[in-house]
Amino acid sequence: MQIIKEDVLILGGGMAGLRAAVAAAEYNKNISVGLVSKLYPLRSHSVSAEGGTSAVLSPKDNFDLHSYDTIKGSDYLADQDAVEKFVRLVPEQIYTTDHWGCPWSRNPDGTISQRDFGGLSYPRATFAADKTGFHVMQTLFSRALKYDNIHIYNEYFATSLIVENNSFNAITTINLKNSEYTVFQGKSLIFAAGGAGRLYQFSTYAHSVSGDGDAIAYRAGLPLKDLEFIQFHPTGLVPSGILITEAARSEGGYLLNNEGKRFMEKYAATKLEKAPRDIVSRAIMWEIEAGRGVKGKYGDTVYVNLDLRHMADILEEKLPMITDIAKRFNGIDPAEELIPVRPATHYTMGGIHVNNDTETPVQGIYGAGENVCISIHGANRLGSNSTNECLAFGNLAGVKAAEYAMSHSMPSLNNDKAKAEETRLWDDLMKRDGGENVAKIREDLRISMDANVGVFRTEDGINNGIRNIKALQERFKKITIGDKSKVFNLELEWALEVGFMLDLAEVIAKGAVLRKESRGGHYRKDYPERDDANFLKHTMATYSTEGPKFTYIPVTITKWKPAPRVY
Amino acid sequence: MSEKNYEFVVKRKDDNGKESYSSYEVPKDKISTVLEGLIYIKENFDQTLSFRYSCRMEICGSCGMEVNGKPRTACSTIVSQLGTDRVKVDPMKHYEVIKDLVVDMDPFFTKYSEGLPYIIREGEEDYSSEIPQTPEQFKEYEQYSMCIKCGLCMAACPIVGSDEDYMGPAPLAAVLRYNKDNRDQGSKYRLEIVDGDEGTSRCHFVGECTEVCPKGVDPSFAIQRLRMQGVRYELGKFFRRRK
Secondary structure, X not given: OEEEEEEEEEEOOOHHHHHHHHHHHHHOOOXXXXXXXXXXXXXXXXXXXXXXXXXXXXXOOOHHHHHHHHHHHOOOOOOHHHHHHHHHHHHHHHHHHHHOOOOOOEOOOOOEOEEOOOOOOOOOEEOOOOOHHHHHHHHHHHHHHOOOOEEEEOOEEEEXXXXXXXXXXXXXXXXXXXXXXXXXXXXXXXXXXXXXXXXXXXXXXXXXXXXXXXXXXXXXXXXXXXXXXXXXXXXXXXXXXXXXXXXXXXXXOEEEOOOOOEOHHHOOOOOHHHOOHHHHHHHHHHHHHOOOOEEOOOOOOEEEEEEOHHHHHHHHHHOHHHHHHHHHHHOOOOOOOOEEEEEEEEEEOOEEEOOOOOEOOOEOEEEOHHHEEOOOOOOOOOOOOOHHHHHHHHHHHHHHHHHHXXXXXXXXXXXXXXXXXXXXXHHHHHHOEOOEOHHHHHHHHHHHHHHHOOOOEXXXXXXXXXXXXHHHHHHHOOEEOOOOOOOOOHXXXXXXXXXXXXXXXXXXXXXXXXXXXXXXXXXXXXXXXXOHHHHOEEEEEEOOOOOOEEEEEEOOXXXXXXXXXXX | OOOOEEEEEEEEEOOXXXXXXXXXXXXXXXXXXXXXXXXXXXXXXXXXXXOOOOOOOOOOOOOEEEEOOEEEEHHHOEHHHOOOOEEEEEOOOOXXXXXXXXXXXXXXXXXXXXXXXXXXXXXXXXXXXOOOOOHHHHHOOHHHHHOOOOOHHHHHOHHHHHOOOOOOHHHHHHHHHHHOOOOOOOHHHHHHHHOOOOOHHXXXXXXXXXXXXXXXXXXXXXXXXXXXXXXXXXXXXXXXXXX
């Protein structure tokens, strides 16, 4: 067992993690910051964020408007005090990252430019062409290189969290390079390990997004909040699922059914293609269910078409990456041809429960970004409201965790728990030999989640999904990890991820079956209306050996009374 | 081999350092990219195969490898466009191989950070507004900001292969990226570093780096521009001393 000690530990090297690392390192140069990632940080999924990040920068815009858009977008499940705090934290982060080198797209006079996005009442999406996440990530990574007190631990796979007396104790990892079991001790920890979208088959997510952070926290007793709310982005490229940015529609793109007709007027009469993602995704699925989907050269996959042909003149400047992606991966030139798209999992609204100061219920543990749920996104995140969250709350979590580390000493390691985890890994997991293939279990899980806990949900469907998850959990007990290598054992990594995914799938599905209403990304065909009387509340799932235990906590309402959500 | 399959020939290296090639037949209708082929192999034929991947959309830089002798990102290499049904996959050259197609990227990132690849500004910062930068000023460094740190250029560069101390194409292109950003005030520090023996003077302008870059970055031209900057900087230093 290898032991590494850092004052502040951060799990995850994406946008929230890097922002937190820089914040903690700047807070006090004497604090050591350990950033632990199963990847090299720049490989994190944050680099795939495309269209933009909302910030109130113009005198014509204001914080109430950004708050209102976010809250209405959330289908009133967001905590309004959290949202009001959030929108006020964002502008400084845009300017800060500008000073650090982020190439935010500009107006001719050199000021930062903004554009429209789904569900916005003012065009406040700040962007770096359609590579916003990529450029912000390069910027934060570059900034992190400046600080000697940031230590990046590349390719350490986190397997568990150790909590002692309701305080942070340690995280256990495997160093992928040599399979050395490595325990990271710290005074404080920030969860910033991203979402869980690869529980599904058709997904815009990077392969690496398997919900590790959520699952590790959950198993250690931290509650997961609102995990049944999964965002489906309307325009995942068929067949790969690669994201075609919402900016394609906010800049003027059309969605067409198999009759070549625009159909959004039926579903969002005013906003049309610029309606929020949950609404557009459902519209596409209704069209497909009504037999107006397109079936072409992509096998049995039914989809709709995204039409950018009338925007050929702006593709290179405003949408260069998706233009290139369509050409490279599909051999399609968007200036002349239609792009095949369908809804794909894109964001995990739920996550580890944290308060407005990024604190979890466990002393010394904080969290930011998609890994956690504050909640500012409620039942549906607005496009352009994720990378700004990573910046605003990543920064805050970094400061909070640094403050905590300054006033606390290093806890002594709970050796029993650390040893028990080591035993679980090498003597249980690696030695299982029932012949079940991890990749097959994963594939079966994804297919079931797509079919049963997708854009449209019903009680029967979800229950079917839960039965499948139970069966897959049994199969998982009988896996054989066919690779016994001690060096970069990818099969072991897959096995650990699938174990996490099965736990989270259960939380998602069981939370979904209990929520007998439709709100944001959670749509129940058997309960098609929002039910504020019974379900204007957050779902909290807590681990037990028999499966998740559910409780509920109220939603904080400040100025905006829940109202019908019409676009 | 059936016409319905591609033949993947993949370089292997096990825990004991033993090297070999493994051959797999991958159905053409199941995959499109080289990365999908490798995932298919691992899921269906061989659990022991290791490789790196993440975004599968050519933006994270994980899956640099050699495909039929050319450094490429596996996720954006379409197999049907290779002009052959035989796909030979090797780890990137000029890196130490950890296992199979997984190479040690630490030396790359160490070299990358040597050139101070971040904005350097003097004095206290005021984060209450942006630093103006016109679209024309952005164009000065735009292409160099597109580097995804896949490291393919290092695998292609013959100098990197023969001189392990040479900084190499991506790290030097990053230096120009920051030197050309009007918000930066740190050129003088970077030019002191890259003017040294292990910097721009080592480049022979073969241009292999530019050819293999999947993101259209032209490190070769960047290094030429850096040399010019270096010459101007040295002259300036000389004249300042004479005054």
